[in-house]
Amino acid sequence: MxxxxxxxxxxxxxxxxxxxxxxxxxxxxxQQDEETILEVAVVDAAPYGFAVSEGFFEGIMVDLWREVAEDLGMRYNFTLIDIDEALSGVREGTFDLAIGAITVTPERETMVDFSHGVTPSGIVTVVAKDHIHGKFETYYKPILLSLLKIVLILSTFMLASATIVWLLERKHRFHEREKQIRHLGDGIWWSAVTISTVGYGDKVPHTTLGRVVGIAWIFVGVTMVSLFTANAAAILSRPTVALTVTFQDLKKMDFAALDNSAASEYFDRHQMDYTGYDDIDEAIQDIRDRKTEALVGDAKVIRYLADEVYPGDLIISDNVLLMDYLAFAFQERSPLIEIVNVALLKHINEPRWQKTLFSPIHKEN
Incomplete structure (x- = not known):
């Protein structure tokens, strides 16, 4: 018992x-039940996610999700919508997750949970090329400032060598007084003709130390002139327009930003005035028609449009106004986050994805 x-x-x-x-x-x-099909919202913004035909999607984030889902054995449906509908749909449970041009911001963190950061991005300024041609501030000024910097460096070296030789030569007396470097002006003249390799011989150093400095200046001068020529040629032959726009510049401009974008959220947070747009193509068209001066938005989205849709029409600023990260968005406390993160980290650390996801944000126009 x-x-x-x-x-x-x-x-x-x-x-x-x-x-x-x-x-x-x-x-x-x-584990996902065999009958379960995830509803995935794709934010319509190339190059991260877009539809090339009905039911067929492409983009950086779309391709990455496909590989993650394949690893996890997940089945899914794509729905192409805008950022506002995607985030609200995830929050309300209409979608299991959202992918695409989704920037992690403080405002969005209160609505949804995010995966690990997938790719760095940032917000930049874009203007119409014909709107800035002929403007001194945006076209000629950067070129002149670059050339002026080189001239100042060269002049500093010339003045330094002239001063040293004059200090060494001025107290000595020689038979050929007309060739003696007795004044600072004589030293500057000698330095200029020496660096130009003309060498008139009307002013020459007579002391041993003066001649040593002269020999050194010849070698330094030849190098400096070569560098000056190369840099000047590079600057003057630049096929692009240099454009730098800061937040202080924006405060003086009539600029646009997409509604519910990372840029507009930043401007709202800092109480900066801007014109809101629902459609980025409409905003760019208004820039081209000079209805507004500039558009501020995601760097890679704007770069894609400038290269693929409006080639030759737009100029993108050389500087990134604000760095940020893009990620997948999930409903708060979703059980999918952890398992997706593991697969996600595996893929984004692969060399081919590193090259795609971490390519330079800014390229030359």
Whole structure:
């Protein structure tokens, strides 16, 4: 009797252990039911996500999600919508997650949960090329400032060598007084003709130290002139327009930003006035028609449009106004986040994805 009771108790204990292990595994790794199909919102913004034809999607984030889902054995449907509908849909449970041009911001963090950061991005300024041609501030000024910087460096070296030789030569008296460097002006003249390799010989150093400085200046001068020529040629032959726009510049401009974008959220946070647009193509068209001066938005989205849709029509600022990260968006406390993050980190650390996701934000216009 006692033996039967102990056997039954041992049996019940083993059953309890097996049940606990099964429950533990189920909570640690939530599996997708074979009948479950995830609803994935794709934010319509190339190059991250867009439809090339009905039912067929492409883009950096779309391709990355496909690989992650394949690893996890997940089935899914894509729906192409704008950022506002995507985030509200994820929050309300209409979609299981959203992918595409989704920047992690403080405002969005209160609505949804994000995966690990997928790719760095930033906000830049874009203007119409014909709107800035002929403007001194945006076209000629950067070129002149670059050339002026080189001239100042060269002049500093010339003045330094002239001063040193004059200090060494001015107290000495020689037979050929007309060739003696007696004044600072004589030293500057000697330095200029020496660096230009003309060498008139009307002013020359006579002291040993003066001649040593002269020899050194010849070698330094030749190098400086070569560098000056190369840099000047590079600057003057630049096929692009240099454009730098800061937040202080924006405060003086009539500029646009997409509604519910990372840029507009930043401007709202800092109480900066801007014109809001629902459609980026409409905003760019208004820039080209000079209805507004500039558009501020995601760097890679704007670069894609400038290269693929409006080639030769737009100038993108050389500087990034604000750095940020893009990520996948999930409903708060979604069980998908952890398992997706593991697969996501595996892929974004692969060399080919590193090259795609971490390519330079800014390129020459």
């Amino acid at each position: 006692i033996t039967d009771f102990l056997s039954a108790r041992i049996f019940l204990n083993w059953v309890l252990v097996i049940l606990l292990c099964t429950i533990g595994v189920g909570h640690a790794y939530p």
